[in-house]
Amino acid sequence: xxxxxxxxxxxxxxxxxxxxxxxxxxxxxxxxxxxxxxxxxxxxxxxxxxxxxxxxxxxxxxxxxxxxxxxxxxxxxxxxxxxxxxxxxxxxxxxxxxxxxxxxxxxxxxxxxxxxxxxxxxxxxxxxxxxxxxxxxxxxxxxxxxxxxxxxxxxxxxxxxxxxxxxxxxxxxxxxxxxxxxxxxxxxxxxxxxxxxxxxxxxxxxxxxxxxxxxxxxxxxxxxxxxxxxxxxxxxxxxxxxxxxxxxxxxxxxxxxxxxxxxxxxxxxxxxxxxxxxxxxxxxxxxxxxxxxxxxxxxxxxxxxxxxxxxxxxxxxxxxxxxxxxxxxxxxxxxxxxxxxxxxxxxxxxxxxxxxxxxx
Amino acid sequence: xxxxxxxxxxxxxxxxxxxxxxxxxxxxxxxxxxxxxxxxxxxxxxxxxxxxxxxxxxxxxxxxxxxxxxxxxxxxxxxxxxxxxxxxxxxxxxxxxxxxxxxxxxxxxxxxxxxxxxxxxxxxxxxxxxxxxxxxxxxxxxxxxxxxxxxxxxxxxxxxxxxxxxxxxxxxxxxxxxxxxxxxxxxxxxxxxxxxxxxxxxxxxxxxxxxxxxxxxxxxxxxxxxxxxxxxxxxxxxxxxxxxxxxxxxxxxxxxxxxxxxxxxxxxxxxxxxxxxxxxxxxxxxxxxxxxxxxxxxxxxxxx
Numbered sequence: 290x291x292x293x294x295x296x297x298x299x300x301x302x303x304x305x306x307x308x309x310x311x312x313x314x315x316x317x318x319x320x321x322x323x324x325x326x327x328x329x330x331x332x333x334x335x336x337x338x339x340x341x342x343x344x345x346x347x348x349x350x351x352x353x354x355x356x357x358x359x360x361x362x363x364x365x366x367x368x369x370x371x372x373x374x375x376x377x378x379x380x381x382x383x384x385x386x387x388x389x390x391x392x393x394x395x396x397x398x399x400x401x402x403x404x405x406x407x408x409x410x411x412x413x414x415x416x417x418x419x420x421x422x423x424x425x426x427x428x429x430x431x432x433x434x435x436x437x438x439x440x441x442x443x444x445x446x447x448x449x450x451x452x453x454x455x456x457x458x459x460x461x462x463x464x465x466x467x468x469x470x471x472x473x474x475x476x477x478x479x480x481x482x483x484x485x486x487x488x489x490x491x492x493x494x495x496x497x498x499x500x501x502x503x504x505x506x507x508x509x510x511x512x513x514x515x516x517x518x519x520x521x522x523x524x525x526x527x528x529x530x531x532x533x534x535x536x537x538x539x540x541x542x543x544x545x546x547x548x549x550x551x552x553x554x555x556x557x558x559x560x561x562x563x564x565x566x567x568x569x570x571x572x573x574x575x576x577x578x579x580x581x582x583x584x585x586x587x588x589x590x591x592x593x594x595x596x597x598x599x600x601x602x603x604x605x606x607x608x609x610x611x612x613x614x615x616x617x618x619x620x621x622x623x624x625x626x627x628x629x630x631x632x633x634x635x636x637x638x639x640x641x642x643x644x645x646x647x648x649x
Numbered sequence: 650x651x652x653x654x655x656x657x658x659x660x661x662x663x664x665x666x667x668x669x670x671x672x673x674x675x676x677x678x679x680x681x682x683x684x685x686x687x688x689x690x691x692x693x694x695x696x697x698x699x700x701x702x703x704x705x706x707x708x709x710x711x712x713x714x715x716x717x718x719x720x721x722x723x724x725x726x727x728x729x730x731x732x733x734x735x736x737x738x739x740x741x742x743x744x745x746x747x748x749x750x751x752x753x754x755x756x757x758x759x760x761x762x763x764x765x766x767x768x769x770x771x772x773x774x775x776x777x778x779x780x781x782x783x784x785x786x787x788x789x790x791x792x793x794x795x796x797x798x799x800x801x802x803x804x805x806x807x808x809x810x811x812x813x814x815x816x817x818x819x820x821x822x823x824x825x826x827x828x829x830x831x832x833x834x835x836x837x838x839x840x841x842x843x844x845x846x847x848x849x850x851x852x853x854x855x856x857x858x859x860x861x862x863x864x865x866x867x868x869x870x871x872x873x874x875x876x877x878x879x880x881x882x883x884x885x886x887x888x889x890x891x892x893x894x895x896x897x898x899x900x901x902x903x904x905x906x907x908x909x910x911x912x913x914x915x916x917x918x919x920x921x922x923x924x925x926x927x928x929x930x931x932x933x934x935x936x937x938x939x940x941x942x943x944x945x946x947x948x949x950x951x952x953x
Contacts, residue, residue: 375741381741381744440942443945444941447678450744452937454876455876456934459930463927463931466923467927575869583745618756619756622750622752622756624749626731626746626749629749
């Protein structure tokens with residue numbers, strides 16, 4: 290009863306709530322303000338490096354460097370998307386590979402219908418235009434995230450983890466059983482989707498496309514994290530009950546964050562399908578969900594660039610260990626355990642500590 | 650009719666296997682608050698331990714002891730080395746650290762046994778079929794699994810309801826701080842419960858060995874289904890785990906057995922088989938979604 294009157298009162302005075310949040314947003318901006326210049330400088334340096342990477346690779350005659358960097362870029366987008374739900378919203382989703390896979394399959398299925406000329410469901414014609422397939426991937430994965438999120442967010446804590454995992458597994462089995470689209474073996478996308486005026490078949494060009502997408506995506510994430518929405522989301526992670534009691538509809542906030550997060554993973558999946566020119570149920574495998582989570586934690590959950598750093602570290606680690614021994618997971622497993630047990634805050638945390646020490 | 654009964658028994662058999670896993674998982678979560686992804690690895694370790702002893706000695710009894718011992722010892726070891734440090738952490742850290750354990754165990758098994766699945770024979774004593782109803786024959790081994798599973802369920806019920814350890818378990822699940830404050834050595838209790846969970850997982854693994862192939866990755870397949878069981882039954886509730894396991898086991902088996910046949914009525918054979926297999930793999934997850942819509946805390950919530 291008391292709760293209800295409280296809610297009614299806060300509903301009646303939305304201005305107070307808005308004012309509180311506006312103050313929080315303002316203080317968040319001031320809080321970060323001092324470090325903004327440093328961060329901007331670092332971002333520009335990193336960007337300059339990333340832009341020059343294909344030229345460096347050509348000079349060194351190391352073309353694998355470009356494909357490695359493209360992979361990292363794509364997983365950075367996926368991990369940063371997951372981070373919005375996991376690191377900022379506090380929703381520990383163990384099923385984000387589902388959205389990654391959906392993005393990939395949208396590209397694969399549209400391409401297949403483009404080649405065969407038959408319309409999907411009788412009215413959607415296939416296409417190989419990257420702009421359209423990527424938009425469709427974002428849309429479909431967003432819809433899936435809305436559905437899964439709406440159901441999963443009825444629970445929290447350990448149930449939420451298990452349920453997101455189970456939903457992803459359900460989709461995994463769906464795609465395994467879709468023999469029309471390759472089933473277990475997956476779908477081959479013989480040629481990358483096209484963009485007018487660009488040769489996407491060239492690895493360096495495709496790298497630049499991914500880089501451009503990543504830059505836009507991270508700029509967008511930056512806006513979201515600093516917005517009223519981002520601040521409220523962070524508040525929900527810290528204390529959901531308190532946010533609810535000041536009149537915030539926490540369920541809708543979490544759902545919207547979950548959907549955006551799913552859309553980002555779908556976009557990454559669409560890029561991945563084009564990059565690898567192959568989609569298979571493995572993209573939705575629960576190990577993939579686990580890897581995305583590890584990238585986020587490795588880099589630093591809740592930070593803008595942490596997940597990107599984590600993705601880079603993880604993929605480099607995986608690639609070099611796999612080159613060294615077939616049994617790389619035997620080494621990687623204990624490495625993960627040690628990182629979780631002893632290095633909290635991830636790579637981003639370590640870097641900030643070092644920088645903090647250097648300053649003070 | 651015969652077929653339906655046979656599949657129903659198969660479902661119960663899968664159900665009790667799932668129960669053995671779910672009971673351990675839910676106890677470990679209920680008491681220590683730890684989500685243990687490596688529970689499936691313990692199932693695998695049990696199966697491999699039994700397979701190793703069986704091929705070396707040829708005795709199923711020794712193999713059973715071998716599997717149980719391997720799982721229990723592995724379980725207590727990981728509790729002592731890793732899980733113990735995770736009690737105070739959030740679920741995310743627990744998920745990732747136990748994810749690391751899965752990678753390690755899977756690869757360790759590949760190193761020790763190779764990737765080829767191992768097939769173990771059914772012990773001669775339990776081979777053959779028995780007439781369960783006039784005209785209905787059912788394999789003795791599968792019946793034995795059902796009997797063992799139900800016996801374990803009864804034993805757990807008695808243990809939790811009527812022994813000192815069970816009292817501590819119940820108290821630990823609802824009032825963890827209070828149990829600690831009353832001077833119970835919580836570390837010993839935790840290791841014991843974890844060992845018990847590992848033992849049950851190992852039991853499930855070694856019994857499943859002769860029915861399925863013993864192979865790397867067998868643990869994760871069943872782990873995720875176990876999660877569904879735990880969510881449907883209610884996290885932390887052993888009773889919920891029992892009924893959830895039976896519901897999931899029976900409905901999964903029946904769908905797998907009859908859905909392709911039903912679909913064949915409306916489409917061509919091969920497509921119906923593929924779609925039927927897909928839909929029946931998805932079935933239990935849909936069931937879970939429906940349960941959550943109606944009762945977000947599961948059918949038998951542990952605490953009120």
